[in-house]
Amino acid sequence: MNNELSVIRQRFNEGDIQVANMLPGAIRESWLRCADQTVRMSGKLEYSYVRPDKLEQLKYQNEELLTVSNRHVEQLYRAVAGAGWSVLLTDKNCNALQVRQANRLSNARIASAFRDGVMLNEENVGTTAMSCAVNTKQFTRVFGGEHYKEQHNTFHCAAAPVFDHMGRLCASLDITNEHSINDMAVFYMLETCARNIQKSLILNLSDTYVIEIIPSSGQFGDITNLLLAISPDGKMTGCNEAASTFISDQRRFFDTWFDGLFSSDIGIIQNRRAASGEPFYLTLHSGVTLASRVISTPSSPTTEDRGSEEVRPAPVIASVPNTTFGDEQLARSVERGARVLNRLPVMLYGESGVGKEVTARHLHDASQCQGKFISINCASIPENLIESELFGYQAGAFTGADKKGFKGRIAEADKGTLFLDEIGDMPLALQSRLLRVLETREVSPLGSSKEHKVDFQLICATNVNLEQAIEEGRFRQDLYFRLKGFAIPIKPLRERDDKLAIAQTILAADCQYKQQLSAEVSRFIECYNWPGNIRELRNVLLYADAIGDDSQTVQMDELPEEYQTCQSCVASTAIANTSTPADSGRLLDQASQDLINRVVEDCSGNMSLAAKKLGISRATLYRKLAKDRSGTALN
């Protein structure tokens, strides 16, 4: 926390409430409300939870919101979790309805406290991004010491309000990180996600036409476009935030009929061509003409299908039918994996970021399993919590346990798929318990002697060499063989030939503006080493999308700076651009020399391994290195 903020906190705590004027408006107001309600800044922080029966009721009341938002929240989570962000959806009173925790939450107490039903309103936990977003109805960031409660001073959060089809506040969407990351791309994604939830709520209205209007020269499907929902008899029944600003007086809007706004009647959107999605023009009474398009009609299919009709949706990766792109071997393995999954455990292995979790979700979907997909990252749960997290616990099983007990993640996966990520990091003692569960298909929660039958499909993933872990006594061999029913290796991105297809998919799925790659960027993607694999490629493209200009093509100077200066890629690009054979030869030599040096370095000087990776003999490798050192051109 910076010094100034510490001083503000101290003075405020001592009763000088004027000092709050130095804080951003939303946070100042929240601190003052907290002080009014005599919430204490320091002292023990006990989290309160909505009673389980009340939580059920809350979820029931928010059923539509939860159903509609699920894929958006999931998609946001998948995009940001790698950077350490957790995602929370709360109702409009800040009760958590859906919590998706980031992999690496180090604060064990908070990790176990943040779950569905935790009450995060100001009265209970002081100022948070979500309480500010709910109170101001605006996107808000609350960083570190701006949180009222001392215990939250290590967190950095941002939240966006979520509005329903009539523009009423219905929820807040929050992202939380333990590290201070002022990443505009992430905040942008958060706001877009909140707007997409409202869009899906509008598309979910029954017996309604939904039209999309482009107020500027943008394109259809832009999230800033106006959405209007109209009943078949012409009454306005819904609109998104952009439309409510555009039409300004929302209350009047809901008393309005279609022909009260536009100089045509409802027939214009009911004719066959318009109803089939062809663009048409609407004219406001003022004479302004707007390009429009019907995106949903009263007979349109259900929500999820409608979701795919959105023009530029950010598709859910899990629903992408093929997550293997041009890698035929991987496609074959995944297809077989999906077929055997209901009888054999599947093990995915590959470096971090190659897409193991994405593939696991795809396997779950493709296996047609109707149950839930329960994902557990064995490396991120503190060792002392793994056991209770996996197997559950009975009420009062240990100090600090929830009074109601906890079912456990394995039991939650009953009739569904259990995904154990980073299985190589599971502590040995728990490996024995897991083995027993896999053999008996029964779990008994901590503190209970009762066994419960469970039936689940199992996928596990690892980026460590389990065989080596067995040799070193860190992993049980019998568990290894039990888990490795069907093994699917996933190659690192640098070894894949379908890098451009992957990049194109990411652009189409996750980028707002950028939809194609310049020739130079394509060459860079092909040539770069990608140590962070698909995750790194995705981050680079999202960066270009967020900071680049409005054009649809990603240019080299829109990539993060460190990528623009990648030496061997610059050389390869130069080779492609050069016109004289002599220059081209020189640049090619340089690139080849760089590549050799890099591979030798990657292999820590192990010449046999480096030669193997380069596909040349050891003698040739020595010769090339010797020539390089003596300054002779390589050949």
Ligand SMILES: Nc1ncnc2c1ncn2[C@@H]1O[C@H](COP(=O)(O)OP(=O)(O)OP(=O)(O)O)[C@@H](O)[C@H]1O
């Ligand atoms: N097939 C894909 N299509 C689009 N994006 C993908 C695909 N595979 C992976 N990604 C992106 O790459 C990132 C990493 O994916 P994922 O978490 O599945 O990798 P992982 O191998 O499980 O990584 P780790 O071992 O670090 O957990 C995610 O942000 C995901 O969005």
